[in-house]
Amino acid sequence: AAARHGLPVIGHVPANLPYVRARVPNVQHFFGVPRPESLSATHNLARTSDWQGVDRNRLRNIVGISLRNNIANTPTLGVTHGLLRFADYEQARHSPPALLLPRMYRDVVWHPERGIAFYRNISPAYLERLSGALRKKQELVRMLHAAGGRVYIGSDTQQPFIAPGLSIHTEMRLFQEAGLTPEEVWTIATRLATEALGGADSGRLATVSQGSHAKSGRLANSGGGGKRRSPVPPGGSGRGDRCIPATLRKSGF
DSSP states (O other): OTTTTTOOOOBOOOTTSOTTTTOOSEEETTTTSSOGGGOSOSSHHHHHHOOTTOOHHHHHHHHHHHHHTTOEEEOOHHHHHHHGGGGGHHHHTTSHHHHTSOHHIIIIISOTTTSOGGGTTOOHHHHHHHHHHHHHHHHHHHHHHHTTOOBOOOOOTTSTTOOTTHHHHHHHHHHHHTTOOHHHHHHHHTHHHHHHHOSTTTTTBTOOSTTOBOOOOEEOOOOSTTOOOOSSOOTTOOOOEEOOHHHHHHHTO
C-alpha cells in the first residue's frame, strides 16, 4: 500500500523473521541481523545487544542481501551508545542529552531501579555484550557504505539519552568513528536524507546549486596533528574550517 502511494517505509524486522524475508525497505536498528534463533529474548533490549553470533561472514551476508534486494538501513547507533551510559547512571543523568529532556525521563522512565521494566537492573554482562554489538554495528555501517549500500543517519528519540537534535549529532559522530569521512557523513545526513524522503523539493534541499534552498555549515577545526575533522560544529566554540567549494564538490553537495 505504501509503495502504491509513493510513501517511504522504515520499520523493524520482526523478531521471528530473517532479515531478507521481512521485506522491510528501510530496516531500523539493524534488527534482523542477528538470526532469530540467536536471541536470548524477543524484546528490543535483547535485540539491541545479542550480536554474539554475528561474525564477519554474517556481516558480509547482510551486505550482499541488502544490495541484491535494495534494502536500506537506518542503524540508530546512538540507541546502543545511549544504553551504554547505564554503566554510570548517576553521571549520565547529568549529561547534555539527559538535561535536554524533561527530568521525568532521567528520574523515572529510564531509571535503573524504578523506571520501566526494560531499563531496570541492567547488568555489567549486558553492557559488555552491548559494547561488542556497537563495534560490530559500526563495522557493518562501514561495509555497507563501502559496498554502495544505503545507510542513513537517524535516531530514536526518548530512548535512554536520545534527545531530539543532539542525537543526530551523536549519530553523525558514530558514523565517522565507523570509518566514514566527515564529507561522507554530511552527505548522508543532508542530501541523501532529502532524496530518501522524496517530494517535490527533494532535489533542491540540502544541495548547493542554482535554485536550491541551503544554509551554510562548517566542519570543526582539526586542531592540527593530522586529526580528522568532526562532522558537526563544536557548539559555541566560534572556531571551524569553512566548507570550501572543493570540499563541497567532493561531498556531492
